[in-house]
Amino acid sequence: MKILPTIYITLLSTTAAFAPPPSSRTFNTLHSTTEAAIASTANDEVNPGDRDILVRCASGKQVERTPVWLMRQAGRYMAAFRQYSDKYPFRERSETPSMAIELSLQCHRAYGMDGIIMFSDILTPLPTLGIDFDVVKGIGPVITTEVRNVEDVKKLKDAESVNFDETLPFIREILTSLAKEAEDANTSLIGFVGAPFTLAAYTIEGKSSKHCLRTKEMMMADENGSSKAMSLFLDKLAAMIGNYGCHQIECGAQVIQVFESWAHQLSPRQFEEFAKPASQKAIRIMKEKYPDVPVIYFANGGSSYLELQRDMGADMIAVDWSVDMAQARKILGPDIPISGNIDPTILFGTKEQIEQAVRDCIDKAGGPGKHLLNLGHGVMQGTPEEAVGWLVDECKRYRGKEA
Template sequence: MNDTFLQACRGERTAHTPVWFMRQAGRYLPQYQKVRNKISFLELCKTPELAAEVTRQPIDIFGFDAAILFSDILIPMEAMNLDLDFHEGKGPIFAHPVRSHKAVDELVVPVPEESVPFVLETIRLLRSTLQIPLIGFAGAPFTLATYLIEGGSSKVFLHTKKMMFQEPKLYHNLLAKITACTSAYLQAQARAGAQALQLFDSWVGILAPCDYEEFALPYVRSIISDLRAVTDVPIIYFANNGATLTRLTTTVGADVLGFDWRLPIGDAVARAGNHAVQGNLDPLALFLPKEKLEARIKSMLTDSRDARGYIFNLGHGILPETPPDQVKIAVEAVHRFSGKS
C-alpha cells in the first residue's frame, strides 16, 4: 500500500511528496459527469456504490496518493431535521434558515449509523478496494452554521454576524448542536475505516481574529479533543482564507494544517511550527502553460522543504472548468520533482 500521505501527516520522512486535490472527484471529469447525469447530486451522495465509484475515478486516472470520500459537508446537517436541496447555479439551499430559538430547539443531534448509513457504507466499500489512504471529512461548525443561518451561500454573511453580535446566546446554542453532530459524525467515519479526517472551515476567513477566537475556535477544539479520545487517525484542519488566523489555528490540536494560496507555502511552513502542512497551489494556476505550471510546483516543493511533513494540494477545491490534462501534468510534476521513480 502507498501510505506516503499518512507518513507525511505524521511528520515522517517520505519517499516522495504525496499529492491529492480537494474536490478531486467531481465535475471537471467526464467520467464523473457520465455518472452524475443519471442521478441528482444528493442521490449520488446517498448511493454508496456510485459514491465509491466517483471517489475512485481520479485515483485510477491520475494516481493521487490519497482518496477523499465523495460526499458533501451539509449531509449531516440535513440529518439534523433540515430540508436541504441543491440548485444548479445556486448551490445548497435550506428552505427554512435557522434564526430563532425555536428553530435551534427543533434541531436533533442524529446518530450517524442511523441517519447517514450510506456515508459509512461508502467508506467500507472504498477501504475494501483502495490501495491508498482514504480521507473522511466534515465541515467545521462555523462554516456549517453560515449555511444554516443564511439559508445557503452568502457574500457578506449578514445574518450570521448579526446573530453572533446581537444574539450570542442563540448563536452559541446553535453551534453547540452543530458541534455535537459533527463530532459524532467524524467519530463514526473513523470507526467505519477512514484513515484520516479533514475539517473544512471554508468561510472562517470572514472573521476577525478576535471573533474567530470567540465564535469558531472553541468548537473546532472540542471536535478534535473528542476525536483524540477515541481514535489516532491524523486530523487535518483547513481554514480557507485564514492567513490572519494562523496564530490561533495552530492551537486547534490538528496534526496537519491546510493553507490556501494567499500565503506563500514557505511562510505557511514557518507559521505551522510542529505541524505538517498541506497546500496550497491556486486552483486557477492549473490553467498555466505546462512549463510555468511545472516551474511553480517545483518552486513550492523547494519552499516547503523545511516542513515537518508536506502534502501537496490545491489552496481550495478544483474548479469544474479545469482541463483534466492539466491535473495530470500537476500530479506527475509533484511526483517527478519530489523523487518518485
Template structure:
C-alpha cells in the same frame, strides 16, 4: 521550521516536461459492506472481518506498523516519507468527463452523494485516471444536517436551501444528535473504498471530511449560500446565546460524525472551515475556534494517530490560531507564501497545499515550476501537496494528470 532551501532532488536523467499521467476508464464499483460502531481505540490501521462484516480499528504505531500506513498518513503525522504525498480538493467533479457523463445519467446531486455505489464510483474516478495519494469521500459538508433534524435541499443552480433557518432558540427545537442510520451510505462507502484500494501497489489513504461548526452554521442561519454573511454576523451580536447554542449542537454531532467515518474506514479527516476566513480573528476566537477545538479534542482522545487537517479559505490572518486547535495539518490557500506560512507555524505542524488552482490552466512547464516552488518552500517532510482550493471547472484533465505524475517522478526528497 521550514525555510526556502531545496530539500528534495530530481532523479538524474529525467526530464521535467512532457509528463502526462494515466487516463482511466469509468466503471461501477461492486457490492455493499456492513460496518459497526466501535469503542475507543487508538489508531488508524483497519482490518476487515469478512465473516462479521465489521471494521475494527487497531493500534498501528505501537506495533511498529507505521511503514504500512499510506504515505499521506505518514507525512501528516510527521513520519519519514520519500516524497510529499499529493491529492486535490474537489478532486472528483465536473472537470472530469467521467463525472459529467455520470451526472447526465443521475442528475440530482443528492442522489449522487447519498447513494453508496455512486459515492464509491465517483470517489474512484480520479484514482483511475491520476493515482493520487489520497481519495477523499465524494460527499458534501451539509450531508449530516438531515441526520441532525435540519432538512435541506440542494438546487443545482442556487446551491443549498434550508426552508427553516435558525434565528432564535425555538428554531432549534427539532435539532438532535446525529442519527447514523440516516448517513449509513457514508459508512458503507468508506468501507468499500478501503477494500477497493487495499491491494494497490501504492495504497492511497481514504480521506473523510466534515464541515466546521461555524461554516455549517452559515447555511443553517442564512438559509442558503451567501457572500456577505450579514444575517449570521448580526446574530452573533444580537443573540450570541443562540449562536453558541447552535454551534455547540453542531460541534457535538460533528465530533461523533468524525468517529463514525474513522470507524467506517477513513484514515484521515479534513475539517473544512470554508467560511472561517470571513471572520475577523477576534470573532473567530469566539465563534469558530472553540468549537473546532471541541471536535479535535473529542476525536484525539479516541484516535490520537488519525491525522486531522483544518482548511479555511482566506486563512492568512488565522494561521497561529488554527494550529492551536490541536489539528495535525494546516491547509493553506494559494494566497499564502508557503515559506512564510512555515515560518509562522510550529515545527510539529504539517502543512497542506498550496498551488494556485488557476495554475492548472497553464503550461505543463508552469505547473511543474509551481510544484517545484511549493515543495522547496515546504521543506522536507510534514507536507501534503495539494492545491490552495478545489479543482476549478474546465481544468484540463491532462494538466491534473501532469500535476500528479510530475510529483511522483520529481518530488523525491534527499535521503
C-alpha cells in the same frame, strides 16, 4: 502495474426520500464510458510505502517523498464525472452508494493521487439534527430549516444521540467499500466533515451568502448578551460533527479533513471567539476517541489569521493559496505539519508552469517529504484534465533541488 478497483455494476437502493437510482444498464453504460476516458499516468509501479504515505505525512512524520491529493479531486473538470452530474441530482449521486463509490474512484484511477476521498458534501450530516437541505443545480445549497434564535436551536435533535447508521446508512456502505478499494489500489482513504461555523452559516443564511449578514447579526447578539443562539448552535454542531468524524473512522476513513469553507467571512476576532472553539471541540472529540487517526484542519480564506490556528488540536494545518508557502511555514513554525497550497488557477497554465509551481511549493514547505501537497482550494470547473496529471506526476517525481 497499476491496480484497478472492482467495477461496480449493480446499483444499491438509496433512501426512499430521493428519486430512484438509474437502471443497471444505464450505470453500466456510464461506467464503460468512464473507463474509456481514463488516462494512464507515469506512476504505474507499485510501491508498498504508498499505501499509508499520506497518513504518515498527515501524522507529522517525514516521508520518502511528498504525497499529494487535491480538494475537489472528484469534480466537474472530469468528463467522466459530468456524465453523472449532468444527469443525476447531487444528493442522488452522493447518497446512492454505487454512484458515490464510482465518483470517488474516477480521479484516483486516472491520476493516482495518494488518497481516495469519499464523494459527499459537508452538508450531508445536517438532517441528523433535523435540518433539511438540497443542492440545486445552478444555485447550490438550499436549506429550508430556519435557525434564528434560541428556540429554533432547541427544536433541533439531540447531537449526542445521533445514530449515523440509521440516519445516514449510505455512509457506512460507501466508506466500507472505498476502504477495500483503497487497500487494493495501495493508497489511503480520506474522510471529511464541515466545520461548525461553516455549517451554522449555511443553515442560518439558508444558502450561499456574500456577506453572511444574518449570521453576523447572531454573533453580535451573542456578544452583547441579547441571545446565545449562536453559541448554542455551534456547540450542538460541534458535537454532531465530532461524532460524525468518529463514525467515518469507524467505517474505514484513515484521515479526516475538517473544512472551514467560510473562514473568509470571519475577522480574526470572530474566528477566535466563535469558529475556533467550535472546531476545537469537534477535533477534540475525534482525537480523544481515535488519537492515532490524523485530522487536517483547513480554513479557506483564513490565512490572514494563520497564527491563530497553531493550537487547533489538529495534526496538520492546510493553508489556502493566498499566502506564500514559505511565509505560512514560518508563521506556523517548524513543528506543525502543513498541507497546501498551490493556486488552483495554475492548472490552466502550461505543463512547465505547473511543474515549476509544484517544485516551488515543495521547496518552500521544507523539501520533499516535509509536507502534504494540495491546492489552496478545490480543482476548478474547466480545469484541463491533463493538467491534473502533470501536477500529480511532478509531485511524485520531484526529489529536491539537488536530485
